[in-house]
Amino acid sequence: MADAILTLEGLEKNFGALKVTDSLWLDVKPGELHAVIGPNGAGKTTLIGQISGALQPDAGRVLFKGEDITAEPMHARTQKGLARSFQITTILPDFTVLENVALAVQAREGHSFHFFRPAARDDTLNEPALAALDRVGLGERAAVRAGALSHGEKRRLELAIAIATAPELLLLDEPMAGAGHEESDALVETLRSLRGHYAIVLVEHDMRAVFALADRISVLVYGRVIATGTPDEIRRDPEVRKAYLGSEAA
Numbered sequence: 002m003a004d005a006i007l008t009l010e011g012l013e014k015n016f017g018a019l020k021v022t023d024s025l026w027l028d029v030k031p032g033e034l035h036a037v038i039g040p041n042g043a044g045k046t047t048l049i050g051q052i053s054g055a056l057q058p059d060a061g062r063v064l065f066k067g068e069d070i071t072a073e074p075m076h077a078r079t080q081k082g083l084a085r086s087f088q089i090t091t092i093l094p095d096f097t098v099l100e101n102v103a104l105a106v107q108a109r110e111g112h113s114f115h116f117f118r119p120a121a122r123d124d125t126l127n128e129p130a131l132a133a134l135d136r137v138g139l140g141e142r143a144a145v146r147a148g149a150l151s152h153g154e155k156r157r158l159e160l161a162i163a164i165a166t167a168p169e170l171l172l173l174d175e176p177m178a179g180a181g182h183e184e185s186d187a188l189v190e191t192l193r194s195l196r197g198h199y200a201i202v203l204v205e206h207d208m209r210a211v212f213a214l215a216d217r218i219s220v221l222v223y224g225r226v227i228a229t230g231t232p233d234e235i236r237r238d239p240e241v242r243k244a245y246l247g248s249e250a251a
């Protein structure tokens with residue numbers, strides 16, 4: 002598709018005899034929140050890995066802004082504007098919230114980590130870091146040690162770290178995982194506020210969040226996209242209903 006920011010063309014990925022990505026075609030438009038849903042083991046995380054560059058597909062192409070990035074390593078994709086939200090484990094607990102995000106800004110600008118200490122007072126890093134924190138509602142917590150944040154706040158910090166690399170496309174793998182009901186609601190609001198500013202690929206099990214947020218949804222079953230459409234189209238799709246009923250019955 003000519004106006005897509007991300008196009009996946011016939012991706013294939015096997016783990017031994019297991020076909021985890023099977024002739025997968027998908028496009029994401031600029032500014033679109035595109036959710037990818039599917040039963041456990043459908044290959045969602047494996048797909049995110051191939052988009053971010055953590056995993057190489059066995060066949061097919063990944064196009065970002067029309068450019069073939071299939072062979073590009075992860076850091077090169079980040080430099081081009083593609084960001085994956087990192088897991089909580091990559092947050093540095095002894096650094097402040099602001100320092101965690103400033104590091105991401107610094108990485109985007111290609112500085113070495115060795116220069117971080119003096120750079121911590123550098124407004125060219127702190128200003129964009131604070132802007133990213135404000136964007137996810139963590140501005141007030143900038144001076145707090147990251148290890149002292151609640152679970153939901155850590156998920157927001159991950160988002161801020163991803164945003165700080167000034168991405169055009171954000172890959173979010175289960176941002177609601179482990180969040181309680183209230184935290185989930187707050188995270189949905191944060192994601193809603195990001196919608197339209199970035200193209201977002203969202204893998205998420207929380208269907209309430211997916212159907213509230215997505216512009217389009219792609220349904221993955223056994224590594225294949227069986228349907229793509231608006232939330233209403235997906236809700237009505239007989240194939241999708243069959244796939245979910247099938248997996249629930251099993």
Ligand SMILES: Nc1ncnc2c1ncn2[C@@H]1O[C@H](COP(=O)(O)OP(=O)(O)OP(=O)(O)O)[C@@H](O)[C@H]1O
Pocket residue numbers: 016019021039040041042043044045046047048
């Ligand atoms: N590195 C690996 N080596 C072997 N098999 C793998 C590997 N990574 C994933 N798999 C298998 O590939 C299949 C798809 O896994 P994947 O994690 O992508 O699914 P998913 O849709 O994200 O699942 P979930 O919803 O449970 O997170 C699963 O059967 C999984 O066991």
